[in-house]
Amino acid sequence: MQLIDKLTVLADAAKYDVSCASSGAPKRSSKGKAGLGATDGMGICHSFTPDGRCVALLKILLTNFCLYDCQYCVNRRSSDVPRARFTPEEVVRLTLDFYRRNCISGLFLSSGIIRSADYTMEQLVEVARLLREEHEFRGYIHLKTIPDAAPELIAAAGRYADRLSVNIELPSESSLVRLAPEKNVGTIKQAMGAIRLGEEEAQAERRAPSFAPAGQSTQMIVGADATDDRTILHTAQTLYGAYRLKRVYYSAFSPIPQSPASVPFEAPPLLREHRLYQADFLLRGYGFSANELLGEPGNLSLDIDPKLAWALANRAQFPVDLNRAEPRLIARVPGIGVLTAKRLVELRRQRRIRYADLIRLRCSMDKLKPFIVAHDYRPAAAGADSTALRRALRETPAQMALW
Known part of the structure; x- marks a missing residue:
């Protein structure tokens, strides 16, 4: 498969992961074409550096092959979608080429699970190592952490990446067991805890190497199960307190081709995702608690903020x-x-x-x-x-x- 064909498959496959922020840049019509300088197509996302700058990132998967069969994921093992895989050297080449053309300022890299969690994490870390050590790349790097990977691999990722993310995916353990049986909420939280510990150790020692200076984030899928907004916000509040996450991102479930019967066939209102982001901002910036915003079981109102x-x-x-x-x-x-x-x-x-x-x-x-x-x-x-x-x-x- 040619590199451009791999990029087409793996940039499209990465669009469902929202755990790096979008700048909300407006679309500018070019009569059906992307247009010179456009950064709102697939493959380009936006995030924020530790000093607050918004940067454009190349957003791709290392591979969309996956051992796991998460029911809400388009790249699940049983899904009939085109598959592709980059080598670490190919990702480095693409990143540098886009960077030299001034299209991006960094890289967001995630992956399906291949061979094992450790092998996949090794490949992700190798991309970051090559960029930092072999090519002296100083742009922004966001790596998706594989929860089951060995602690030393997560530590290596933190040394090279600006931000790490571990997707908790679903707000309740029961939903994770039902829809993603190969995943374990315990190992997800252990990975989050290891990242927090790495951050604290780096901050405690002045001369220690930096560790994920932009912190960590996670993603929760909204509408793939019957979980209400109250539970989602309480989970987010717990994650902010326990692991000092910089952001929790919310992704409205998108029905996928040949969806299994275990997930909905219709997407939730996109406005629900927007209300959760507004509520999340009130948790982080205004001192609200989840109980204040939703004291009883239920969802946030859609007609008012x-x-x-x-x-x-x-x-x-x-x-x-x-x-x-x-x-x-x-x-x-x-x-x-x-x-x-x-x-x-x-x-x-x-x-x-x-x-x-x-x-x-x-x-x-x-x-x-x-x-x-x-x-x-x-x-x-x-x-x-x-x-x-x-x-x-x-x-x-x-x-x-x-x-």
Whole structure:
């Protein structure tokens, strides 16, 4: 098989792994063609370096052959899809060629399991070693870690890669046992723990070699089983606390050709994935807990965002006086973010906050008006029924269609 044919198969096979971020760059029409400089096709993804820069990555699998038969995976052992395999030298060649053409700034490399977990991990590490040691490549490298691989191989991966990821795939152990019987949640968490330990050891010793300086991430598939959003968010919260993950990524299940009966034949609403990302951001950046966002079993609302849903369910805490309230509570007001809350606190040290200040700071005025008090503003409908407010503030079908 020619190298370009392998690239076609293995770049397409990698698109289901979302555990590296997308920058959300807009698509630019080129009348059906990718166009000069386009980076939104398969094979190109975006991630963030430790200093916050967004970089374009070559996103491929080393191989889509796999010993495992995970029911939700298009590359499972029993799937009838075209197969291909790169050698480590071919991946290095592709990475350097794309880099020299200024198409990418780094590499995201994952793989199906071939021969054994250790053999597969050795191949992934060899790609990173060749790039770093033989070619002095200083671009961004994200390696997918094989959970069952030996600890010394995971340690070697951390020395060469900027970020490592171990996909937990499903939020509950029972679903993993049912849909991916060859995988073990215990070994997945052991691998996460080994990466966290490597990070801590590198940080503790000033002269120690760096270890995965961009941290680790994971992925959970949404809609492949009946797990609700509450369970998903509680799993994410636990992973953030126990393993200090940088990100949990959520991937809406995509029905695959010749799907087995054990998985759905229809995809979940893409908006559900979007709401989980919004809720995840509230966990990481706003101090919310999973119980606050979803106290009872169930899913996040699709017609309103999780922050607004929380505010409507906790009307007793509103309206918030922006000239008196704690910064943490101000940041929880719908339409006001963490950065804006900090700016408002700085401003009120100088003078009283007025309604015009919120407009100047580009707050989402329609959302925040029922929930705030300023020096020259008090909501007329402070006691309005939450159901009526929800109807007034919910997203329109056109807005929801964007997701």
